[in-house]
Amino acid sequence: MLRRLRLLLLPLLGLIATTALANPLGPTVGVVLMHGKGGSPEKHVDKLAKALQQQGVLLANLDMPWSGRREYDADVASAVKQVQEALESLRNQGARKLVVAGHSQGGLFALYLAGRLPLDGVMAIAPGGNVAAGTPRERLADTVASARSLLAAGHGGEKTRLADFEGSKGLYPITTTPRIYLDWFDPDGAMNQSKAVQQLPASLPVLYISPEDDYPALQRVRQSMFDALPANPASQLLIPPGSHLQAPTAAIPGILTWLGRMAGTD
Structure with a gap:
């Protein structure tokens, strides 16, 4: 069965960040958010982070080892620990549903983490950086x-x-x-997307986001990578308008709706 959600959004992506749910998510949901390769928490994921916080989501917007500032200053195990500690902090703040989200390389690492950490959901936003x-x-x-x-x-x-x-x-x-x-x-390591997907538990819902104008190589594999996920009725393929770098902002309405279903507020 085709598990695909196609979303039509306003052409002015800057307006998307103001999208709100009828019933805010509140502190039920905690999200760990990770930027893309060479990026930072203040760049392409910033509007998404602000939109989540406006909905009351408990958020940890992390500076990961592949950021422009850090330039791979820590190994994979250290990055896993960094996310684990952030999840624990969100749990201590009251989050009952825990989600790991990432853009580009962060999206691929989110899929890697999803096979290793106890989570309630994962959001892979234009996942990239597959070294295999x-x-x-x-x-x-x-x-x-x-x-x-x-x-x-x-x-x-x-x-x-x-x-x-x-x-x-x-x-x-x-x-x-x-x-x-x-x-x-x-x-054959952590940034092998096919291996990461194979490790996902069937009980874990995935929001796989692939923008219409993503890099051609990522467009070519979007359907096959989504189809490789374990079947879960709550998993969705979201195809918002926009480019690879615009994906976190363009996907805000779809992300909020998906999280709302998880939290039971939509």
Whole structure:
């Protein structure tokens, strides 16, 4: 069965942030929100964060290891712990439904976390950064091999110049340790989207958001990646208008509606 929600929104994306539910979500729902690669809590997820807070959602808008400021300064286990601590804080504040959400690389990491943490829902907003996909895997192969050689030679903890890849700008330099680099960029590791999806429990609803004008590579796999999720009647494929970077803002109405159903307030 096709589990797909297509949403028509106002063309002025700036107006979307003012969308509100008839019955605010209140503190029933707690959301951990993660930005995309090279981003920050103040950039592309900012309007979404504000919209959630306006609805009374308990929010943790995190600065993750892949941010522009941090540049992969921590490994995957540390990032998992960072999210766990944020979830615990939201629970202590009174949240009864806990959701992990992320944009782009944050969306992929949200899917990874969903197979490892006790959650009530996950929102993957234009998930990207799949290092096992054809082009990223090919373009990063030499750097991954170099990092493995440095690790084998006993230099795994020494910062060095390596490379990241993004479809919109190609290869670009980053500075981190080979050990941390391989934790994030090993094609069989945490940023392998197919493996992450396979680990999801069938009981977990997923809101998979793929904007109409997303990067072509992500448009091509949107349906297959959604179909690979465990069947759950509360899971939805949401296709708002807009680009990859506009997705968190464009999806606000759909996100609030989906969270409202979870909280029983819509």
